[in-house]
Amino acid sequence: MQTLKSKLFFAALLAALGGHAPIGAAAPKHDLYLSVLLSGPGQIMGGRTPALSGVYRSTDRLKVEHVGFGHIRMFQVIGDPHSADGLYLAALNGVVHSKDRGKTWRILTGWDMTEPKGLAIDPNATDHIYAGLPDGIAVSRDRGATWARMNGGIRRSYTQTITIDRTQAGRVLAGTELGIYLTEDGARTWRLVQPTTETTYDLRQSPHDPKIFFAVTTSSGALWSEDRGLTWKPIAGVPKKHTLHNGVFDPSDARRLVLCGWDAGLLVSEDGGRTWLDRTAGLPNRQIWSVAVDPDQPGRLYASPFQQPVYVSEDFGLNWKPAFFEKATAFNLTFVPRP
Amino acid sequence: MKTLSCLALAVVFSVPLARAQPSFKGPMPDATVIVDASLRRAAYLSRIDEALVWRAAMAKPGEPKTFGLGEIVSKLARREDAAACSERLIELMKAPTGDMFWMFPVTAIYYLGRDQLTPEAKAAVREAWRAYMPLRGDTENHWAMYYSSLYLMAQQWPDEPGERWFNGKSSRENFEESRDYLLHWMELTTTIGQGEYDCTHYIGEYAIPMLYLATWARDPAMRQRGRMMLDYIFADYAVETLNGMYVGAHARTDDTTLLEKWNGLSSFFGWLLLGNCPPTVAYGGWGIYFVAAAKNYELPEVIYRIGTDRAGTYTHYERKRTRHRWRNSDVRNAPVYKTTYITKDYAVGSDQGGLLQPIQQHSWDVTWAVPDPRGVHNTIFSNQPHFSAHELMMYFTEKPDFMPAAVTSQGKPTYIAESKLLGGSPYEQIFQRDDTVISLCHVPAGANFEQVNGFFSKDLARFEEDASGWIFTQGGNAYIAYRPLAPYEWKPLEVGGKRLRSPHGKNGTIVQAASVAEFKSWDDFKAAIRALPLEIRLEPTPRVAFTTLRGKKLVCTYGAAPVVDGTTFDYSGWKLFSGPYLNAEVGSGKLTITHGALERVLDFKTITITDRVKP
Amino acid sequence: MKRPLCLLPLLALVGLRLAAQPSFEGPVPSTLPEVDEDRRRAAYVRRVDEMLGWAAAGGKAQTADPARLDLAMIAAKIVRGEDLPGCSQRVIDLMREPGTGPFWMFPSVCIAYLGRDRLSPEALASIRTAWKTTRQLRGDTENHFMMYYASLYLMAELYPDEPAETWYSGRSSAENLAEASAFLIKWFDTTTTVGQGEFNTSNYIGEYAIPLSFLANWSKDPAMRQRASMMLDWLFAELATSSLNGVLRGPHSRTDEGAVIERWQAMTSFFSWLLFGNTPPTAGYSGWGLYFAPLAKTYHLPEVIYRIATDRRGDFIQRDRARVRRFWRYSDELSPPVYKTNYLRRDYGVGSTTGGLIDPIQSHVWDVTWAEPDPRGKHPTMFSMHPHSSSRSLQSSFTAYPEPWIKGVTFEGKPSYDSPDKLMGSSPYEQVFQDLDTVIALYAIAPGERFPHINGFFSKDLINVTEDASGWIFAQGGRAYLAYRPLAGYHWIPYLHYKSGWAKERLDLGGRVLTSPHLNNGTIVQAAGVGEFADFAAFQRAIRALPLAFKLDPLPAVEMTTLRGNKISFAFGTVPQVNGRAVDYRDWKLFEGPHLNAEVGGRKLTITHGRLERVLDFNTLSVTDRVK
Amino acid sequence: MNIRHSLLLSALGCALPLLAAPAVPAAPEYEFFIAANINRNYVIGSKIVTTNGVFRRDDAGAWQHVGYNDTGISAFAFDPRDRNVIYTTTINGLWRSLDGGKLWRICNDSEMTEGLDVAVDPNAPDHVYLALPDGIAFSSDRAQHLERREHGLPARGKFTRALAIDRTRAGRVLAGCEIGIYLTEDAGKNWRQVLPTKDTVADIQQSPHDPRIWFAVTQSAGAWRSADGGLTWIHVPAAPGDRPLYNVTFDVTNPNRLAIGSWGRGVWTSEDGGQTWADRNAGLPAGARVWRVGVDPAGRLFASVVEETLFQSADFGRTWRPDALAGSAVKKFLLLPKAVK
Structure with a gap:
């Protein structure tokens, strides 16, 4: 408890030192959730945890509070379309649900599903949850009560990321070990729409144009689709030699895109992906674990350099300041609509 | 990428060795095979008591830090100091840590203490299982510990709703999920082999949960399965031991045990069950959690005999599987083909080479018997030092790039070192017949590292x-001839001895x-080896044609199946176990354990144990 | 007319005030089954230790006087590692006047084995000598034969390759072993095909169980060990089905005037106490019970038998x-x-x-x-x-x-x-x-x-x-x-x-x-x-x-x-x-x-309770434990 | 062996005044043995404190212990060539000593129990016959090996109490069984019933004077006589028949004299070859419970009275006086021609 308190204090201090303004006037519509490892890369399971890893929430972009249990592997947080207080979590222990913003939890999956990495709920069929697993894709049709494996057609079914086309129920794209797969029948059948040589780590649908999809991969660079993910083309100017972790749209500006990766640093595009600018300067290293764009604060970026504080930029990456934590690896930075 | 071998060591070394620990410090145990079941049992029980007494005494009055879960478990097993244990337990339950490594000690404490602990202490434990969400982990040993513990606690607290459990699942849901996993794992293991096979350390992470199931599961079928799995694990161990030392290829070992072959938790089991070696320091740390319930297990005599009878030379074959491969493989669990040749003086063991496990694999060696194994590096082998993100991605779901470096801070410090001696390589192919091993390496240019x-x-004892x-060379009563296929240099080793570094990819x-006894003299041995027909070729890819000391003509070519006496070797018929002692068909779920007239059959399909004495 | 005297040891107990003996004097144990295996085992071990402690403390006399030590007390002391020199001396004294039959043979064998590495060579030699000088009566009932031959078998194994003139029987070790082995195997065969002769006895169960426990532990031949341990299960399974809360009931081939009326007052109650924990033992652990104690920790009562003995939910x-x-x-x-x-x-x-x-x-x-x-x-x-x-x-x-x-x-x-x-x-x-x-x-x-x-x-x-x-x-x-x-x-x-x-x-x-x-x-x-x-x-x-x-x-x-x-x-x-x-x-x-369940001539007993099943198959010398 | 005991008994024997010499001069051609149990309260497992077993009556009339102190000898026999070869039957079966009783060997295995009688063929002295509760065993090598020889005996009813060997011909043996007397003439290879009985035949004896004359006594059918070497048997009506007869004996000194021992009828004698019989219990303890009667080479009649002692009579039962061996029960009297060594 001592540790946690001091961490929180330190986070607040950092936030204050960073001097980025609280969102006072226009109260943000989203909470920021950070899924972080705070105890260093040497942390092993079963070991004593010197710091409380897991999910943190910031409601004011200044302070963070620890949410729920303190695991060193939490991969993704998403909101619950059925309840503003609901959260779904992809964690090492499985898909986990909280109905009370993280006070209590229930693991939804069983022994046969480990380490879900990607999680998505179909906005057109909100009982349907898709989880990307190291050995396939699991689908629940009943909000997580029961699960079925549905990755027929996928060779090498390691699945890192799941994105659901918001325009059509049951139309889902999955980033897997050897490419991007598409289903149009709720995961009953899948087809390869874009092969890759290694894992696709992120896959996003544009908030501005639902036909546009954006993906980043391990060794195939970044990919772009303008036909709802049916065909893809490499994004020029994005190097292939580094593992890319995140590729995200700016919800406030259709031209703006961000991506990051290991040794790739942080790149932004302000012209819809045609050209890319390196905005790593100001960050302590080029091993950028994850990035996020604030939906409530135009131009505000978050980046998690490996084992460093989570940084914030108010100017889309031109200038950076440490915001949260001392040494963190953020598996995921995500915004969930506030209740 | 969470590996835990060092956790145990950490625990071990954090325990001050304030008290004499007879078996660790004492002389080598008398390795005489005890035929009398009552004496064997009595010796076993006294070893249990020795460990419990030792650990219970670690708790120092007025020093709460010395009074941990291990001390509580020891005291409760001895039925002493229940009040103090209860009090301390209440404190400890306020800040649980350790995940599945917390779960099973607490499970043991609860069961051992169910008629000793105060209601308040029990309530504290109960509350911890609501408030504290342990990590389930990502390896089979984690899951064995996690689900066995959860199974038993769900059994102990039945009919409770999800709100009463850390994971939000009801007692029934937890019980069923745990049961299903355990059954699944047992089936996998008994049909296509164990994933974390023959581990010098992780054997405890399986044996302890299985013992708990065998002891405390109320479902007789689960109890029976637990007992059968214990037999399975220990039979698998006993058959590949030399005076208690786990020999041959391991899925996972560590830098220490790799060289000082005795120095693994497995030796604790050798001491406890076979009585033929000293235990490692502090009874292997985790050993205490086995002895806490060990009185409820009796090693079947047939396994004891296998573990202690080195009167005859034998070759044991077994099939295992790799850890789950998430990426970079078309199969989830590739087969591992193991060969182990054992004499009373030495053992030679190997797998087929390749990347079978991440980081901690050990593919082959010769181990020789020594009068006292403590501090002795009684082994010889070569390896192709390899590391890659590719390897780690195969077995872990993490993002790749940070992993190689991270591994070195997770208890595998040598992972990325050129001088490493631990770990498998995708560029090594191994073939063993009897006590001959041929290892061929073909490292592509640019790979880490182009050397052996x-x-x-x-x-x-000798080196020429x-x-x-x-x-x-000579180690103990074994003569060992080592033939490098490419030029080499010598590098000193911090731990003593030296490293042959052969900086060539092919x-x-x-x-x-x-055996020393096979030859009249050292010179005779050398002459015999020199006389063996041998052709070596390294281009375009390594190839060796060699007639072994046992008269077998071996032709091994990198990338091709070995040829033995003119016949191409076929791995497809490799059984789950075959040899004089253990036999099982792939897919059968049935292991036949044999020694002399004794036979024990473990049939997981029918949940049946059959003990037979052959006429 | 030397009628067999299985009751001789009881005679020794008659009229003697018993010293403190918790289970005998204490309250009646619960007849509720202990469902947890570890607790069941721990309770069993406690009972064994209670016996050993009582015997080592001098048995009924509870005296440290070495001159009062009998072989049962010496056995307990050896197991507990107490006063071994005193035990050796007492053995030498006792062996000056050896007994003459099965009831002396099995205690002396017990000491010979327990003392192998504990007693002095002189003490061990005194036992061996007694087996040369003193003719042993074989008796005329199956329990006598069992004790006699199990003892002879084990002594012949303990002292192999010794010539005929060194044994009271005038037969060499090998001959004694062969003779004993033949009887034992025949007896197992008869019992498992057409039934026991001395069935459901109030007191003679020990005369079988004790030699069987010796054989199960000490025989060098694993087949003999296996037979013996299987037969122990067999005996106790039968006890389980024929006792009510540990008290033997129903017909007996042999009982006595006391036990037929005061049903509990029988050696079977001792075994029920020890194995099932559901009734008090008789005084002095029925005397002979003390010879089951030294090896009792190696016997693991199969759960299925325990359940049969203690589950009284159904008719x-x-x-x-x-x-x-x-x-x-x-x-x-x-x-x-x-x-x-x-x-x-x-x-x-x-x-x-x-x-x-x-x-x-x-x-x-x-x-x-x-x-x-x-x-x-x-x-x-x-x-x-x-x-x-x-x-x-x-x-x-x-x-x-x-x-x-x-x-x-x-x-x-x-x-x-x-x-x-x-x-x-x-x-x-x-x-x-x-x-x-x-x-x-x-x-x-x-x-x-x-x-x-x-x-x-x-x-x-x-x-x-x-x-x-x-x-x-x-x-x-x-x-x-x-x-x-x-x-x-x-x-x-x-x-x-x-x-x-x-x-x-x-x-x-x-x-x-x-x-x-x-x-x-x-x-x-x-x-x-x-x-x-x-x-x-x-x-x-x-x-x-x-x-x-x-x-x-x-x-x-x-x-x-x-x-x-x-x-x-x-x-x-x-x-x-x-x-x-x-x-x-x-x-x-x-x-x-x-x-x-067993067929006549089948040599195979299937023991069942609920989902538990244990099959003792003397045809294949196999024990099969199954959970249905 | 307890030498002191032996001496004591010997002394007692000497101390007893001998009666008048018997009618026929006592040419010492015979030796007289008994098997006596002198430990009345012995039960299996208890301590033996007295000397029991086989005794030879020496010339001075003292009982010299032979062989092993055994409380349970039911019968015994010697090799006619060598007194050092001794056979005894006990609850264990058959014991044999080749050295006068120092070392003993159990001759039977576990399949044979409770030897009831043993006999050695004087014409084939390596041949030993053993009576068992469930049949008859034979050895051709001084009991080194025993085999069952029961062909012709009934499946049930072959409880064999007595064996008697015809001294005139090797291999000719009579056996007293539960349901009659059986005869073999080929060393036990084949048996045939020569007398059916309802209950066990307790004893069969061949006359020392005329080998064709035999007597047998039974448990419930009185005494029987054969004059044709045991081929046919005639009931002896004058002998008691309403109570079990335990044994019959001839008097080696007088061909007309016979004696019977009976439980309930005590001692009866005949002095006319068995035609008439006289109650000779006067002077013996009340109850007429007699284990055995015997006649020594001098014609002295002995009777072992149950739980009392051994008595002897110099006048063939008319008067009695106690012998040594107080408290004994004699299981067998055996009169044998003197052996070569």
């Missing part, structure tokens, strides 16, 4: 580099062992 | 076969089959054989025995019998001249043999049929029989004994209602209790004997649970209402409908009928019931 390392122990190209090693 | 009936002691004379068969029926309910058990001679002296043919919360001092049983005493019957089983012996046996542990009010023994003039909890016993006593009457036992612990106008005698014992129907006139005589099977001294503890002086005669007993009826009167009404017809001449015959609705027709000398169908004893299996 050979380990030459400080404890070799022969003009013939052979390096002749490379390999031939090792031929023999 | 069950077990029909088994055994065989009589060898009939040397006056029989067309050496060991005719015995057909046993055991019906067990939570509150009482009913058990019987079909009557006739079994063991010439000590048999007990049938009874209803009810559960008592504390069985000590209780006489919770009801039965009738014909007090048969005849030299011809003795001759059938014994080779000795019978005439001197009718009196002789009364000095050799069977004091009641020639007493008219005796309550132990079988008779050729009794035939019995049991259907669930109904027993019909018919008697056609030959004119000129020494005792021309039958005796029915009415315990001091019965309440509400009511001689009804209907002819039935109603009573309640524990939670069992009992209806006893004498088929001929009777009078009451007081019951005089034998303090034990050895003591001739008799005590008036209450209770009485229904004596019916008619040659053609019979008894019907119907039992029921108290919970089955609203009250005692309702039970009586139900019994009175049962259709019943009987006649006594020319031979007794009964037709009745039981409380369970079965129509029984049974006439002396004929095959009984149930609901019109004749009972065919030829089909009777070695064991048949929910818990034990």
Whole structure:
């Protein structure tokens, strides 16, 4: 408890030192959730945890509070379309649900599903949850009560990321070990729409144009689709030699895109992906674990350099300041609509 | 990427060795095979008591830090100091940590203490299982611990709703999920082999949960399965031991045990069950959690005999599987083909080479018997030092790039070192017949590292580099001839002995062992080796044609199946176990354990144990 | 006439004040099963340790005086590692006057093995020498043979390759071993094909279990070890199905005057205590129990047997076969089959054989025995019998001249043999049929029989004994209602209790004997649970209402409908009928019931409880544990 | 062996005044043995404190213990060539000593128990016959090996109490069984019933004077006589028959004299070859419970009275006086021609 308190204090201090303004006037519509490892890369399971890893929430972009249990592997947080207080979590222990913003939890999956990495709920069929697993894709049709494996057609079914086309129920794209797969029948059948040589780590649908999809991969660079993910083309100017972790749209500006990766640093595009600018300067290293764009604060970026504080930029990456934590690896930075 | 071997060591070393620990510090145990079941049992029980007494005494009055879960478990097993244990337990339950490594000690404490602990202490434990969400982990040993513990606690607290459990699932849901996992794992293991096979350390992580199931599961079928799995694990261990030392290829070992073969948790089991070696320091740390319930297990005599009878030479074959491969493989669990040749003087063991496990694999060696194994590096082997994100991605779901470096801070410090001696390589292919091993390496240019390392122990009694190209050595009563296939240099090792560094990607090693008693003299041995027909070729890819000391004509070519006496070797018929002692068909779920007239059949399909004495 | 003396050790206990002995003096253990295996095991080990501690502390005398140490105490001390030099010296002293038979052989073997690496070479040599100088009697019963040969077997293994002149038998180690081995294997074979000769004995179970435990541990031959440990299971499985809360009940090939009435007062209670934990042990752990203790920790009672012994939730009936002691004379068969029926309910058990001679002296043919919360001092049983005493019957089983012996046996542990009010023994003039909890016993006593009457036992612990106008005698014992129907006139005589099977001294503890002086005669007993009826009167009404017809001449015959609705027709000398169908004893299996099953000749016993199954297969020497 | 005991007994024997010499001069051609149990209260397992077993009556009339102190000897025999070869039957079966009783060997295995009688063929002295509760065993090598020889015996009813060997011909043996007397003429290879009985035949004896004359006594059918070497048997009506007869004996000194021992009828004698019989219990303890009667080479009649002692009579039963061996029960009297060594 001592540790946690001091961490929180330190986070607040950092936030204050960073001097980025609280969102006072226009109260943000989203909470920021950070899924972080705070105890260093040497942390092993079963070991004593010197710091409380897991999910943190910031409601004011200044302070963070620890949410729920303190695991060193939490991969993704998403909101619950059925309840503003609901959260779904992809964690090492499985898909986990909280109905009370993280006070209590229930693991939804069983022994046969480990380490879900990607999680998505179909906005057109909100009982349907898709989880990307190291050995396939699991689908629940009943909000997580029961699960079925549905990755027929996928060779090498390691699945890192799941994105659901918001325009059509049951139309889902999955980033897997050897490419991007598409289903149009709720995961009953899948087809390869874009092969890759290694894992696709992120896959996003544009908030501005639902036909546009954006993906980043391990060794195939970044990919772009303008036909709802049916065909893809490499994004020029994005190097292939580094593992890319995140590729995200700016919800406030259709031209703006961000991506990051290991040794790739942080790149932004302000012209819809045609050209890319390196905005790593100001960050302590080029091993950028994850990035996020604030939906409530135009131009505000978050980046998690490996084992460093989570940084914030108010100017889309031109200038950076440490915001949260001392040494963190953020598996995921995500915004969930506030209740 | 969470590996836990060092956790145990950390625990071990954090325990001050304030008290004499007879078996660790004492003389070597008398290795006489005890035929009398009552004496064997009595010796076993006294070893249990020794460990419990020792650990219980670690708790110092007024020093709460010395009074941990291990001390509580020891005291409760001895039925002493229940009040103090209860009080301390309440404190400890306020800040649980350790995940599945917390779960099973607490499970043991609860069951051992169910008629000793105060209601308040029990309530504290109960509350911890609501408030504290342990990590389930990502390896089979984690899951064995996690689900066995959860199974037993759900059994203990039945009919409770999800709100009463850390994971939000009801007692029934937890019970069923745990049961299903355990059954699944047992089936996998008994049909296509164990994933974390023959681990010098993780054997405890399986044995402890299985013992708990065998002891505390109320479902007789689960109890029976637990008992059967214990037999399974220990039979698998006993057959590949030399005076308690786990020999041959391991899915996972560590830098220490790799060289000081005795120094693994497995030796604790050798001490406890076979009585033929000393336990490692502090009874292997985790050992205490086995002894806490060990009185409820009786090692079947047939396994004891296998573990202690080294009267005859034998070859044991077994099939295992790799850890789950998430990426970079078309199969989730590729087969591992193991060969182990054991004499009373030495053992030679190997797998087929390749990347079978991440980080901690050990593919082959010769281990020789020593009068007292403590501090002795009684082994010789070579390896192709390899590391890659590719390897780690195969077995872990993490993002790749940070992993190689991270691993080195997770208890595997040598992972990325050129001088490493631990770990498998995708560029090594191994073939063993009897006590001959041929290891061929073909490292592509640019890979980490284009070389072969050979380990030459400080404890070799003889060492001669022969003009013939052979390096002749003697360890204990074993003569070992080592033939590097490419030029090499010597590098000192911090731990003593030296490393043969052969900086060539096309490379390999031939090792031929023999007993000292087989030859009139050292010179005779050397002459015999020199006389063996041998052709070596390294281009375009390594190839060796060698007639072994046992008269077998082996032709091994990198990338091709070995040829034995003119016949191409076929792995497809490799059984789950075959040899004089253990036999099982792939897919059968049935292991037949044999020694002399004794036979025990463990049939997981019918949940049946059959003990037979053959006429 | 050296009648076997299994009771000799008990003799030693008679009249001695027992020192503190927690389990004997303590409260009755719970009869609730312990479901957790570790606790069950721990409790078992505690009981073993209790015994060893008690014995090492001097046993009944609880004295440290080395001169009082007997071999059992020495065994306990060796196991506990106490005063080994003193033990060695005492062994040397004791071996100066070796005993002469199985009851000396097995203790001395026990010490020889336990002391192998603990006692002085001189002490061990003194045992070895005794085995040279002192001729050992083999005895004349199976329990003697078992002890004798198990001991000889183990001594021959312990001292292999020694010449003939170094053994009392004049045979070499190899010859002794071969002879002993042949007997043991034959005995296993006989027992597992046609049943045990000394079945369900009150006291002799130890005479088998102890040598078996020695063999199971100490035999060098794994097959012999396996046979012995399998046979231990076999014995204890049978004990489990034939005891009620640890108290042996039903028929016995051999019991004694004490145990047939005070049912708990038997060595089987010691084994129930040790193995099942559900009844107190008898005084001094039944004496011989101390020789089971040294190796008891190596025996793991299979859970399935424990469950059978302790689970009294359901009623069950077990029909088994055994065989009589060898009939040397006056029989067309050496060991005719015995057909046993055991019906067990939570509150009482009913058990019987079909009557006739079994063991010439000590048999007990049938009874209803009810559960008592504390069985000590209780006489919770009801039965009738014909007090048969005849030299011809003795001759059938014994080779000795019978005439001197009718009196002789009364000095050799069977004091009641020639007493008219005796309550132990079988008779050729009794035939019995049991259907669930109904027993019909018919008697056609030959004119000129020494005792021309039958005796029915009415315990001091019965309440509400009511001689009804209907002819039935109603009573309640524990939670069992009992209806006893004498088929001929009777009078009451007081019951005089034998303090034990050895003591001739008799005590008036209450209770009485229904004596019916008619040659053609019979008894019907119907039992029921108290919970089955609203009250005692309702039970009586139900019994009175049962259709019943009987006649006594020319031979007794009964037709009745039981409380369970079965129509029984049974006439002396004929095959009984149930609901019109004749009972065919030829089909009777070695064991048949929910818990034990074995075919005659099968050498294979299947032990079942719930999902647990253990199969002891002597054909393949295999033990198979299965969970269904 | 307890030498002190032996001496004591010897002394007692000497102390007893001998009666008048018997009618026939006592040419010492015979030796006289008994098997006596002098430990009345012994039960298996208890301590033996007295000397029991086989005794030879020496010329001074003292009982010299031979062999092993065994409480359970039911019968014994010697090799006619060598007194050092001794056979005893006990509850264990058959014991044999080749050295006069120092070392003993159990001859039977576990399949044979409770030896009831043993006999050695004087014409084939390596041949030993053993009576068992369930049949008859034979050895051709001084009991080194035993085999069952029961062909012709009934499946049931072959409880064998007595064996008697015809001294005139090797391999000719009579056996007293549960349901009659059986005869073999080929060393036990084949048996045939020569006398059916209802109950056990307790004893069979061949006359020392005329080998064709045999007597047998039974448990419930009195005494029987054969004059044709045991082929046919005639009931002896004058002998008691209502109570079990335990044994019969000839008097080596007088061909007309016979004696019977009976449980319930005590000692009866005949002095006319068995035609008439006289009750000779006067002077013996009441109850007429006699284990055995015997006649020594001097014609002295001995009777072992149950739980009392051994008595002897110099006048063939008319008067009695106690012998030594107080408290003994004699299981066998055996009169044998003197051996070579």
